[in-house]
Amino acid sequence: MAYNWVSKKILNENLVEKIKIKYKLKEYIAQTIVNRGYDDLKKVDEYLNPDLNMMHSPFLLDGIEKASSVIKYHIEKNNKITIYGDYDVDGITGTSILYKTLKKLGADVNFYIPDRLQEGYGINLNAIEKIYNLGSSLIITVDCGITSVIEVEHAKKLGIEIIVTDHHQVPDVLPDATCVINPHIKNCTYPYRELSGVGVAFKLCLALIGDDALDYLDIVALGTVADIVPLTGENRIIVKEGLKMMKNSKNKGLKALINVSGLNNKDINTYHVGFVLAPRLNAAGRLESAVSCVNLLTTDDDIEANRIAEYLNSENIKRQELEKKMLDEAIVQVETKIDLDKEKFIVLYSEDWHPGIIGIVSSRITEKYNRPSILISICGDTGKGSGRSIKGFNIYDAIKYAGDCLIGFGGHEMAAGITIKKDEIESFKDKLNEYAESKLNDIDLIPTIEIETSIENETIDLEGANQLSLLEPFGNSNPMPAYIINHLHVKQTYTVGNNKHLRIIAQKNDMCYDIILFHMGSEANKFKEGYIIDIAGYINVNEWNGDKKVEIIAKDIKIKEKNTIFFRNLLNNIMNFNDFTAESLDNKNFIDMRGIQDRQSYILKMFRSNESVAVIVNTRYHLNKLINYLIVHDYRDFKLSSKAVNVEKMILWNSNYKDVDYLQSIFKNIIFYDIPFDSKMFYNILANDKNSKIHLLYGKEDIKANLKDIFEIIPRRSDFAKVYINIKKSGSTIVFKDQVYDYFKLNSVKVMLCLKILKNFGLIKIEESDNIFVLRRNNIESKVDIKDDEIIKKLYASRKIFLRFAFRILKTKIKEETA
Missing domain, CATH: 1.10.8 (Helicase, Ruva Protein; domain 3)
Structure with missing residues (x-):
């Protein structure tokens, strides 16, 4: 992608x-x-x-003071308290720390985690009945309950008080609970609104037991990272301090989980939490029950902790196998049943999908196609769905728009869950796409890499890589920074990891960089030695057997088109080409070597002389041939530039008259190596007599090289066909402006001309946004003749004028004094 x-x-x-x-x-x-x-x-x-002293007082959070009093009242009365937690890692960790806190206060407390498959997300009426029958007088929710108006009302009728702690989006009508603690509640004055569910529970723990709750920071950090909330403000402090504690965690369950995950003695970071530890905790809730996860994080028994950790590890392996199978099936559905040109919101469903895995697979589908998606697992006449979104599109608002089709839903901007009747799915899908169509355009569906800056004049080394650790922990709203590194020369490519991944060794400014492209082993032949590439990627320290070295993890690579500036300048020169009539070239310092057979050795001899020399080269063929000759003869003491600079020896390439206006004030010798494309430059140099010697080396055989370059910018009929065919018959074709060469397999100057002319004839529509073209075909019946276009006419006319100029300066007599 x-x-x-x-x-x-x-x-x-x-x-x-x-x-x-x-x-x-x-x-x-x-x-x-x-x-x-x-x-x-x-x-x-x-x-x-970041420092723990920077955290806000929990009592600034609306409702928390009253909640503390209510909880302490029930503890004093020895009433049974039930913690009702969600089954994801955020809910599991929040339930665990609140359970340990209430135990520390001597409470008669238990917990209830609903079954993901049988009960679904949030509070349900049957659960309330079970808790009532167990004799509980108080329910405290964790990471759920903010939308449970009916369920809370039912609990109240049964005589049960409810404290809701949650962090999800707040609906228009709040449940009439004893207390509702949620930083998103309207008019809430708490200074930081982005706490996770476990973060809100942690604040309640701090209110109840003070700084003793800081002992749970490793568990709080685990849930905070897993729930992908912004790692800013208090969340950044919580995670930074919690990660420090994880390596030597006092929590027996977390310690066992770290051990079974192979992270012993490692400095655990957010990647390890999000992609190694959290999936093992989530696996139980997805396939069976998350109760075992709370048991893991609350046990004081090493044997039980190890047993549960091993069980979770095996469940995670099962989850991975199921996920792969479902993802493959989901991709087939997208490719065969969905028209991505018309549907901006992907809705997929199946009776064969495990409801506990659909959220993960939805993430994969959204990542692959860069569209919001919901996957629905159908059982009987009801479906349970889980959705993920893209940046800038609020999936909760989209689902709310289609809420009439649903039994229930909940979530936030980037993720949501639903329950739906099977026969409502198609209507739900249509409404979601109706909403998406009003909010998203084609450019919104292009995945982006946010670049911090381009690293131009600094070396990327271990010192810089180590400094980056000051910006950790990385995650949502504080992502690992991506940088652009331009103009790297490919030296070597090879595959690693059983040919799955690709490594590139590339050089810039005498510094070699080790670049890794994950899951790109099949692209090894695309990046050949000598290619120039730009990279967008991340700076990483790779440690192996105690040896540390910097590597670049490439997110995307662009192959640089060669000679782009040359072709742009050539087009400008040809389109504005004028010739002057001159029967003779009159300059007292001419050296006429036109048609010389061995001009390369002539240049070498001049470069090795004591006089200053500027060689003007105009065509790609002659530039490559000359430079290769000089290198073979071990001569490198020259400057290659498009502008005149004050050096002793230089090759001027791809220049025009503005770039060389003061050439004769710098160089004693000016050499026209081949036929110039810029007549004005040629005549200006001849007209200015400042005691420079003007050497003419070009010959009539050079015209072939000139014409070859000219034909590279003049589109032929086959070029127009190639561009047109590569634009989709229906829908939009997205092309990056700096990658038109790679997409159309034509040089970018020629592609731009083709696009402009096709647009002029009404054959295509073009929309532009920054670096993006959005191309669409128009349906027109009448045929067009490309040769009728004014640009094409101008190019061919200019070509004729150039040829007339070329033959003239080949034949014109020279008045020379020096030879």
Whole structure:
């Protein structure tokens, strides 16, 4: 999948410089900090040095003081308390720390985790009845309950008090609970609104037992990372401190889970939490019951902890196998049953899908197609669905729009769950796509990589990679920073990991970089030695057997088109070509070597002389031939440039008259190596007599090289056909402007001309946005003749004028004094 590279704007260069100096950081790291909104040194210091003392008092959270009093009242009365937690990692961890807190206070407490398959998300009436029959007087919800108006009312009728703690989006009507604690409630004055479910539960624990609750930070960090809430503010503090505790966790269950996951003695980071530990906790709730996970995190028995951890590990293996099978089936559905040109919201369903896995597979589908998706598992006449979204599209609002089709739903901007009647699925799908059509355009569906900055003049080394760790923990709203590294020369490519992954060794400014592309082993032949590439990726420290080295994890690679600037300048010169009539070339310092057979050795001899020399080369063929000759003869002491610079020896390539206006004031010898494309440059140099010697080396055989370059920019009928065929018959074709060469397999100047002319004839529509073309075919019946286009006429006319100029300067007599 191609990505749109979106570079962030430099907001405050002065602040970047101050941060760089004060904290002794690389410039690209200082730039990253400013990009993330830290716009003064105080905020920067808090970001780089998060501290527990920066956390807000829990009593600032609306409802928490009353909730503490109610809980303590029930403990004093020895009433039974039930914690009603969600079955995901956020709910599991929140339930666990609240359970341990209430136990510490001497409460008669138990917990209830609904069965994902049988009961689904949130509070349900049957569960309320069970809890009532167990004799509970108080229910405290964790990570759920904010939409449970009916269920809370039922509990109240049974004489049960309910405290709702949740962090999900708040509906228009709140449940009439004893207390509702949710930082998203309207008019809530709590300074930080992005707490996870376990984060809200943690605040309640702090209110109940004070700083003793800090012992649970490793568990809180686990749930916070797993729920993909923003890692800013308090969440950043919680996760940073919690990760420190994980390596030597005092929680026997977490310690056993770390051990069975192969993370013993490792510095655990957010990747390990999100992709190694959390999936093992989620696996039980997806396939069987999440009760075992709470038992794991609340046990004080090493044997029980190890047994549960081993069980969770085996469940995770089963989950992985099921996930792969379901993902393959879901992709087949998309490719065979969905018209992605018309449907912007993917809705898939099956009676064979495990309801506990659909959320993971929905994430994979959304990632693959960059569209919001919901996958529904059907059992009988009812379906349970789970959805994921893309950046900028609120899936909760979309589902709310289609809410009339649903039995129930819940969630937030990026993820949601639903319950639906089977016969309502198609109507639900239509309404979601109706909503998506009003909110998303074709460009919104292009995956993006947010680029912090382009690293131009700094070396990417271990020092910089280590400095990046100051920005951790990485996650939602504080992602691992992506950078652009331009103009890398490919030296070597090879596959690793049983040919699954691709490694590229590439060089820039005498520095070699090790680049890894995961799951790209099949693309090894695409990146050949000598290619120039741009990379968007992440800086990583790869450690093997105690040896540390920097590697670049490439998210996307663009192969640079060769000679792009040359062809642009050539088009400009040809389109504006004018010839002057000159019967003779009159300059007292001409050296006429036109038609010389061994011009390369002539240049070598001139370069080895004591005089300053500028060689003007105009065609690709002659440039490559000359430079290769000089290298073979071990001569490299020259400057290659498109502009005149003050050096002793240089080759001017791809120049026009503006670039060489003062050439004769610098160089004693000016050599026209082949026939120039810019007549004005040629005649200007001849007209200015400043004691420079003008050497003419070109010959009539050079015209072939000139014409070959000219024909590279003049589109032929086959070129128009190639461009047109590569635009979809229906729907939109998305092409990145800097990748038109790779997409159409034609040089970009020729492609741009083809697109412009096709648009002029009404054959296509073109929309542009930054670096993106959105192309669509028009349906027109009448035939067109490309040769009738004014641009094509102008190009062919200019070609004729150029040829007339070329033959003239080949034949014109020279008045020369020096030879």
